[in-house]
Each structure stands twice: as C-alpha cells, then as structure tokens.
Amino acid sequence: MNKNIFIVKLLSAVLVVIAVITFNSAVSIASDKAQKFSEYASSGNYFKCSIPKDWSVYSPGFGLSEEEKKVYGVTLMGPKSKSPISPLIAIHYYAPGNLLHKTMDVFIRRHSQSIFGIETEGKSYGNVQEIKIAGREAKTFERIDIRFIEERIINPAKVPIYEKFITIPAGSGEGFYVLKLSVPVEIKDEYKGLFDVTVNSFSMEN
Numbered sequence: 417m418n419k420n421i422f423i424v425k426l427l428s429a430v431l432v433v434i435a436v437i438t439f440n441s442a443v444s445i446a447s448d449k450a451q452k453f454s455e456y457a458s459s460g461n462y463f464k465c466s467i468p469k470d471w472s473v474y475s476p477g478f479g480l481s482e483e484e485k486k487v488y489g490v491t492l493m494g495p496k497s498k499s500p501i502s503p504l505i506a507i508h509y510y511a512p513g514n515l516l517h518k519t520m521d522v523f524i525r526r527h528s529q530s531i532f533g534i535e536t537e538g539k540s541y542g543n544v545q546e547i548k549i550a551g552r553e554a555k556t557f558e559r560i561d562i563r564f565i566e567e568r569i570i571n572p573a574k575v576p577i578y579e580k581f582i583t584i585p586a587g588s589g590e591g592f593y594v595l596k597l598s599v600p601v602e603i604k605d606e607y608k609g610l611f612d613v614t615v616n617s618f619s620m621e622n
Contacts, residue, residue: 451610453617458488462509462586463593466617467492468610471505486514494607499600500565501575503607505614506596512589520555520583520592527581528557538562538576547582550618554584560601578604582615593620 453466459482471492482488489508496502510517517523528544530536542558558580564572578601584593595618597611 451613453613456490456507458490458507458509460488460509462488462511462620463507464617464619465507465614467505467507467614468494470495474504480515485516486511487516494599497600497603497606499575499603500573501563501577501600503599503603504597505611506594506598507614507618509586509591509593511591514591520585523592523594524555524557524581524583528559536562538574549582549584549615550620552584552620554582556580556582561598576601580608580611584618584620586620593618 452469454469455464456467457464467490471494474491474493487508487510489506491504491506491508494503494505510520510523517526524544529541530539538560539562540560544555544557547554547556558578561577561579563575563577565575578597578599580597582595584595586592595611595615597607599607
C-alpha cells in the first residue's frame with residue numbers, strides 16, 4: 417500500500433515538473449516572438465508613432481515625391497506569412513492641396529463604399545464610426561477587399577483582405593491623417609493588437 421502511495425506521489429511530482437518546464441518553454445517562445453517597436457517621425461515632422469521594428473518600408477522607387485504629392489508618411493510591409501499577400505500598415509498625412517484626396521470626407525467616401533454603387537462579389541463595407549484618437553475626434557471604418565493572385569491567368573486566385581481605416585482631421589483647412597491596416601482575412605486577428613500599438617502611440621506635431 418505504501419509502495420503504491422509512493423509511486424502515485426512520484427508520478428505527481430514528475431507531472432508537476434513537466435508542466436513547469438512546458439510553461440517556461442511557452443513563455444520563452446512567446447517572449448522571443450514578442451513584437452518590438454521603433455519610433456517613427458514623418459518627414460516634415462507632421463506626426464510620430466511607434467512602428468513594428470522588423471517590418472520593411474515599402475517604396476515603389478518611382479513616381480512623385482512626398483513634397484510633390486503633398487502626402488507624407490510611411491507604408492510598411494510585414495514578414496511573409498502563410499498567405500501569399502503580406503500584411504501592411506500605412507500611416508500618412510494628407511496636406512492641403514494634395515494630389516490624391518481633396519478632403520478627409522472625400523477619402524472616406526472613396527474607401528468606405530462601393531464605387532458608383534456597384535457591388536463586387538466578396539467585397540463588403542462596415543459603417544463609419546466616430547472615435548477619439550490623440551485627443552481628437554476621428555472616424556474609423558472597416559471593409560473586406562478582394563486581391564487577385566497572378567492576375568494574368570484566366571482564373572486568378574482571390575484573397576479576401578481585411579482593411580481597417582482611421583482618419584483624423586489635422587485642423588480646419590490643415591489636411592488630415594490616415595492610419596490603415598491591410599491583412600488577409602484569415603490572419604487578421606494576429607495583427608489587430610499590433611496595429612493598436614501604432615494607433616495608440618500616434619501623435620500629431622502640427
């Protein structure tokens with residue numbers, strides 16, 4: 417009887433040790449995977465925020481400069497994942513007279529609803545909501561877009577893309593800011609928290 421009790425206690429102790437080792441290993445792995453951030457300031461010092469340190473800056477390598485477009489900021493591409501389309505975070509300031517979107521309301525209309533009321537299969541749009549960012553009234557909305565892989569083939573693969581936009585007025589007649597998350601729908605939950613860090617650290621200089 418005593419022998420059986422000893423064996424039970426021994427097995428219990430072994431299980432406890434295994435559980436502790438497993439827990440410590442999981443914590444270590446989670447720590448290794450924890451995202452690090454660096455501080456970013458736009459050219460012209462229009463805004464500052466924290467951005468994922470291991471994400472790469474996307475640059476088309478051609479086209480107009482920031483000063484010519486009057487759009488300042490950065491577009492970041494995340495590491496490759498199981499999806500063929502990389503996650504993206506973009507933070508930009510649209511100055512008055514910019515060549516892309518005349519006002520914040522124009523930007524919202526163009527991105528929060530279908531063009532000319534034409535519905536595209538797979539696309540969807542959420543409601544525009546009011547929030548507060550960096551102490552200012554702002555607006556946010558979400559949508560599901562569709563990207564095509566290898567568009568030159570007859571039946572290209574379609575990838576649903578989750579996109580979240582936050583628009584912030586810079587002031588009366590002073591332009592506006594846009595923060596955007598774009599990521600394949602199947603892995604969107606992996607990046608919402610990361611985007612929140614950038615959003616919550618955002619501050620305007622003007």
